[in-house]
Amino acid sequence: MKIWLDGKLVEQEEAKTSVFDHGTLYGDGIFEGIRFYNKRVFRLEDHMDRLYNCAHYLLLDIPYTQEELSNAVCETVAASGLNDGYIRLVVTRGVGNLGLNPFNCKRSCVFIIADKISLYDPDxxxxxxxxxxxxxxxxxxxxxxxxxxxxxxxxxxxxxxxxxxxxxxxxxxxxxxxxxxxxxxxxxxxxxxxxxxxxxxxxxxxxxxxxxxxxxxxxxxxxxxxxxxxxxxxxxxxxxxxxxxxxxxxxxxxxxxxxxxxxxxxxxxxxxxxxxxxxxxxxxxxxx
Missing domain, CATH: 3.20.10.10 (D-amino Acid Aminotransferase, subunit A, domain 2)
Incomplete structure (x- = not known):
C-alpha cells in the first residue's frame, strides 16, 4: 500500500512520523474521512473546505494549497488501485518538544491513506x-x-x-x-x-x-x-x-x-x- 506523506508516495512500512509530533503527544491535529466511488472522490471540495476551515480555527498551517492537497488525494487514490474506498487525510501540528506550546512546532505533518473501511456488518x-x-x-x-x-x-x-x-x-x-x-x-x-x-x-x-x-x-x-x-x-x-x-x-x-x-x-x-x-x-x- 502506498501512503502519501509530506509530499511524496511511500510504502506503508516507510510511512513514519516522529514520536515528538504533537499529533501523537497531544492529539493536536485535524483529519478528514472521505469516500471515493468508481475512482471518483465524493464531495472532495466540501471536505477540503472543512479541513482548511478547521486548520484556520486552530492556527494550524497546512504547507500546501487546497489545490495541491486535492491533487495529492487523487494521486493517493490512483496509487491505491482501488475502485471504491475510504480516504483518511490527516494534518498534525508536527514535531515539537515535550511542552504543550504548539508554536514550538515548526512545520505540520500531512499524510493521506486510501484503503477499505467497514464500520458495521453488511446486514x-x-x-x-x-x-x-x-x-x-x-x-x-x-x-x-x-x-x-x-x-x-x-x-x-x-x-x-x-x-x-x-x-x-x-x-x-x-x-x-x-x-x-x-x-x-x-x-x-x-x-x-x-x-x-x-x-x-x-x-x-x-x-x-x-x-x-x-x-x-x-x-x-x-x-x-x-x-x-x-x-x-x-x-x-x-x-x-x-x-x-x-x-x-x-x-x-x-x-x-x-x-x-x-x-x-x-x-x-x-x-x-x-x-x-x-x-x-x-x-x-x-x-x-
Missing part, C-alpha cells in the same frame, strides 16, 4: 441498527468545538466503548442539556409524520458532509426537512431513524435502548433517501 444496511444511549455526554460547544474534526476523539471513543460493552454497534450521545447531539461517528436523523428532522450543529453535532448531502436530497425529492432540537423521547417516538457519515454512509436504525422505532424496519422515506444517496455517490465526484 445492518438491510435490517437496521440498534443503538444505546451513552452515559458519556458530548463535549460542550464552548469547550471543545464539535465543528473541529480534531484528532482527539476520546469523548466519542468512551461512548463507543460503552456501546460495544453493551453489545451494540453504536451509541447515541446527548449534550449537557440532555438533548440529542449525534452518535459516536455519525449524524442522526429521524422521520416523523413525513418530515425529516436532524439536530442543529449548535446542539453539539458535527456539520457532516453526508448530513449536508441528505438535506440536499430532501430538497430535491421535496421531502420536508428541518433542524430541530430533540431529546431521547423524540427519537423513541420517531416513525423512522437513520444515521449518516462518510465512513458509515447512510444506515437505517430500528432500535434505541430496546425500544422499537416505528415499524422496526427500514421506512419508506429512509429508503428513498438511501437510494438517492447511493445514486449520487456512484455517479458524481472528482475523477482521479
Amino acid at each position: 445492518v444496511y438491510e435490517n437496521g441498527l440498534a443503538l444505546i444511549t451513552s452515559s458519556v455526554r458530548r463535549n460542550r460547544p464552548d469547550t471543545v468545538c464539535p465543528q473541529v474534526k480534531s484528532l482527539n476523539y476520546l469523548n466519542n471513543i468512551l461512548a463507543k466503548m460503552e456501546a460495544v460493552r453493551q453489545g451494540a454497534a453504536e451509541a447515541l450521545m446527548l449534550n449537557d442539556l440532555g438533548n440529542v447531539a449525534e452518535c459516536t461517528g455519525d449524524n442522526i436523523f429521524i422521520v416523523k409524520d413525513g418530515t425529516v428532522f436532524t439536530p442543529p450543529v449548535t446542539d453539539g453535532c458535527l456539520d457532516g458532509i453526508t448530513r449536508r448531502v441528505v438535506l440536499e436530497i430532501c430538497r430535491e425529492l421535496q421531502i420536508p426537512a428541518q433542524e430541530k432540537t430533540m431529546n431521547r423521547f423524540t427519537i423513541t417516538c420517531a416513525d423512522e431513524c437513520f444515521l449518516t457519515g462518510t465512513a458509515a454512509e447512510c444506515v437505517p436504525v430500528t432500535k434505541l435502548d430496546g425500544y422499537q422505532l416505528g415499524s422496526g424496519k427500514i421506512g419508506p422515506v429512509t429508503a428513498r433517501i438511501l437510494a438517492r444517496f447511493q445514486e449520487l455517490a456512484q455517479t458524481t465526484g472528482t475523477s482521479c
Whole structure:
C-alpha cells in the first residue's frame, strides 16, 4: 500500500512520523474521512473546505494549497488501485518538544491513506441498527468545538466503548442539556409524520458532509426537512431513524435502548433517501 506523506508516495512500512509530533503527544491535529466511488472522490471540495476551515480555527498551517492537497488525494487514490474506498487525510501540528506550546512546532505533518473501511456488518444496511444511549455526554460547544474534526476523539471513543460493552454497534450521545447531539461517528436523523428532522450543529453535532448531502436530497425529492432540537423521547417516538457519515454512509436504525422505532424496519422515506444517496455517490465526484 502506498501512503502519501509530506509530499511524496511511500510504502506503508516507510510511512513514519516522529514520536515528538504533537499529533501523537497531544492529539493536536485535524483529519478528514472521505469516500471515493468508481475512482471518483465524493464531495472532495466540501471536505477540503472543512479541513482548511478547521486548520484556520486552530492556527494550524497546512504547507500546501487546497489545490495541491486535492491533487495529492487523487494521486493517493490512483496509487491505491482501488475502485471504491475510504480516504483518511490527516494534518498534525508536527514535531515539537515535550511542552504543550504548539508554536514550538515548526512545520505540520500531512499524510493521506486510501484503503477499505467497514464500520458495521453488511446486514445492518438491510435490517437496521440498534443503538444505546451513552452515559458519556458530548463535549460542550464552548469547550471543545464539535465543528473541529480534531484528532482527539476520546469523548466519542468512551461512548463507543460503552456501546460495544453493551453489545451494540453504536451509541447515541446527548449534550449537557440532555438533548440529542449525534452518535459516536455519525449524524442522526429521524422521520416523523413525513418530515425529516436532524439536530442543529449548535446542539453539539458535527456539520457532516453526508448530513449536508441528505438535506440536499430532501430538497430535491421535496421531502420536508428541518433542524430541530430533540431529546431521547423524540427519537423513541420517531416513525423512522437513520444515521449518516462518510465512513458509515447512510444506515437505517430500528432500535434505541430496546425500544422499537416505528415499524422496526427500514421506512419508506429512509429508503428513498438511501437510494438517492447511493445514486449520487456512484455517479458524481472528482475523477482521479
